[in-house]
Amino acid sequence: MTAKELKKKFVDFFLDHGHLEIPSASIIPENDPTTLFISAGMHPLVPYLSGQTHPLGKRLVNVQKCIRTGDIDEVGDCHHHTFFEMLGNWSLGDYFKKESISWSLEFLTKHLKINPSEISVTCFEGDKNAPKDNESAQIWQDLGIAKIKFLPAVDNWWGPAGQTGPCGPDTEIFFNGLEIWNNVFMQYLKTANGKFQKLPKPNVDTGMGVERTVAILNGFNDDYLTSIWTPIIKKIEDISGKKYQDSPRPFRIIADHIRSAVFVIADGIEPSNKEAGYVLRRLIRRAIVQAQDLGIKNNFVTTLAETIINNKKNYAGDYDFDTKKIKIILAQEEQKFRSTLDRGLKEIEKLITNDNLSGLNAFNLYQSFGFPLELIKEEVEKRHYKLASDFTDQFNQAKLSHIKLSQTLSAGKFKSGLADHSDITTKYHTATHLLQSALKKTLGEQVHQAGSNLTASRLRFDFNYPDKLTEKQITKIENLVNLAIKSALPVVSKNMPLSTAIASGALHLASAQYPDTVSVYTIPGFSQEICIGPHVSNTSELGFFKITKQESAGSGKRRLYAVLDKI
Ligand code: SER
Numbered sequence: 001m002t003a004k005e006l007k008k009k010f011v012d013f014f015l016d017h018g019h020l021e022i023p024s025a026s027i028i029p030e031n032d033p034t035t036l037f038i039s040a041g042m043h044p045l046v047p048y049l050s051g052q053t054h055p056l057g058k059r060l061v062n063v064q065k066c067i068r069t070g071d072i073d074e075v076g077d078c079h080h081h082t083f084f085e086m087l088g089n090w091s092l093g094d095y096f097k098k099e100s101i102s103w104s105l106e107f108l109t110k111h112l113k114i115n116p117s118e119i120s121v122t123c124f125e126g127d128k129n130a131p132k133d134n135e136s137a138q139i140w141q142d143l144g145i146a147k148i149k150f151l152p153a154v155d156n157w158w159g160p161a162g163q164t165g166p167c168g169p170d171t172e173i174f175f176n177g178l179e180i181w182n183n184v185f186m187q188y189l190k191t192a193n194g195k196f197q198k199l200p201k202p203n204v205d206t207g208m209g210v211e212r213t214v215a216i217l218n219g220f221n222d223d224y225l226t227s228i229w230t231p232i233i234k235k236i237e238d239i240s241g242k243k244y245q246d247s248p249r250p251f252r253i254i255a256d257h258i259r260s261a262v263f264v265i266a267d268g269i270e271p272s273n274k275e276a277g278y279v280l281r282r283l284i285r286r287a288i289v290q291a292q293d294l295g296i297k298n299n300f301v302t303t304l305a306e307t308i309i310n311n312k313k314n315y316a317g318d319y320d321f322d323t324k325k326i327k328i329i330l331a332q333e334e335q336k337f338r339s340t341l342d343r344g345l346k347e348i349e350k351l352i353t354n355d356n357l358s359g360l361n362a363f364n365l366y367q368s369f370g371f372p373l374e375l376i377k378e379e380v381e382k383r384h385y386k387l388a389s390d391f392t393d394q395f396n397q398a399k400l401s402h403i404k405l406s407q408t409l410s411a412g413k414f415k416s417g418l419a420d421h422s423d424i425t426t427k428y429h430t431a432t433h434l435l436q437s438a439l440k441k442t443l444g445e446q447v448h449q450a451g452s453n454l455t456a457s458r459l460r461f462d463f464n465y466p467d468k469l470t471e472k473q474i475t476k477i478e479n480l481v482n483l484a485i486k487s488a489l490p491v492v493s494k495n496m497p498l499s500t501a502i503a504s505g506a507l508h509l510a511s512a513q514y515p516d517t518v519s520v521y522t523i524p525g526f527s528q529e530i531c532i533g534p535h536v537s538n539t540s541e542l543g544f545f546k547i548t549k550q551e552s553a554g555s556g557k558r559r560l561y562a563v564l565d566k567i
Helices: 003-016 043-049 097-111 134-142 210-217 230-240 248-266 275-293 301-310 323-350 359-369 373-382 391-421 423-443 471-486 498-503
Strands: 059-067 083-091 119-124 148-151 165-175 178-190 196-209 449-455 458-464 492-497 517-523 527-530 544-552 557-565
Touching: 003 059, 003 083, 003 097, 003 210, 043 059, 043 083, 043 165, 043 196, 059 248, 083 097, 083 210, 083 248, 097 119, 097 134, 097 165, 097 178, 097 196, 119 134, 134 148, 134 165, 165 196, 178 210, 196 210, 230 248, 230 275, 230 301, 248 275, 248 301, 248 323, 275 301, 275 323, 275 373, 301 323, 323 359, 323 373, 359 373, 359 391, 423 449, 423 458, 423 471, 423 517, 423 527, 423 544, 423 557, 471 544, 492 498, 498 517, 498 527
Parallel strands: 119 148
Antiparallel strands: 059 083, 083 196, 119 165, 165 178, 178 196, 449 458, 458 557, 492 517, 517 527, 544 557
């Protein structure tokens, strides 16, 4: 079974069971500062899992593009990927465990033709916060599944996405011992004081990874042997003159990282030294270093990207790649990195003391140039130097400290980002709508959003406009927004068919895919936008609006930063 067939079967199955399909959201979260990338199908649905009404109703299904960079170092084995697609179905306060588990089993056995005797499951064993999930286990048992294990929260509890919010036990489904599906039963709300309250209307959130499931269904123990990957692997074989089976690790890393890079660029990110752009840069650079290791000395990234794009029939939906743009960005980055690589290799010389390279210096090379350890060792050997006697210990120690530090930093980011679905970010979100209207009123109707990013301390807004704004224009924009705030206008949301929303002039992103029914947020006399929210209910809640900085956001684009004061 191909990835495409699996995706169609999954979506059709849930459509037949009363679900409506939502398009994959962009891989870059809109207005969510908590993470750099969408990492699960439920991620863009957090407002709805927290109680907001979804315009398409209570049963949803989709195929979501995801990026998980948490275990980037694991990529290279048979099952890890940074980019993957996730199949998911959701009940927003509608059906619960019985339907969810029965449908999962029906789909696996009747539609994917898996023998029930090869299925085993795990359920939550209970702890001080929530009881053992006997209910799920009983449902499995009644359906004839005998292999049921109870495990603790680290295995069978999911969420909340932040420190508070919906969460609950999950049941994981294994086929021949490999996990393929996770059904989360969001029946609790974790509150700010750490308590778990029962939700009046619990949700279901499930997720199945396409890459792994396709491999397992085809009897492969290596995801990279499926038709999702074979054209890419074949291309790397052609370019390198080496065989995948002889050294699969670098092949997997190159294939995985360049595939992720293509999707990340397609969703509007360019390599940079910050946030998502930095992750993109690391992906491209790691792939180039691995290619170097495979003996690929010439530029190859754009050729490989072309193969990935030509193979797009394997991916969900109708990904519309701007091949030219993707290739230009990749070519520039490859060019830039090849000169760094040369410098890095020369750097090794400078880091040698008494003919030895220390573990700490090796880690710095690894960290700053993205050189894998094997490459460093090889280069040292080539130059007839040695590794220091405590090399491995020191390298591992430095790596561990670095991992701890980045975990602390990302935990910090996550924590501060928790304000995301909280009051302050909601205020910035509404302010963004006011700003877009004020820009149109000041600079002309042709101005539209080219990007947006919110944190709990500021908003950032990109729009198409060729020139630097004058002081006068900035003041006018601020005054218009502050006038809307002072006028205490209500913010009203209404669900309507997409065509009606567009016909009524509601602003929307040309690049986004919208479902057939959408919610439109209106601030009377000021703004009307297709948006999933959340927003404040009255503009008077926003305080005082001030633009703090403007800069270029690439050719023909400007970027504004603004804050809300006294909120
Ligand atoms: N959110 C759950 C997961 O990521 C189920 O989709 O596993």
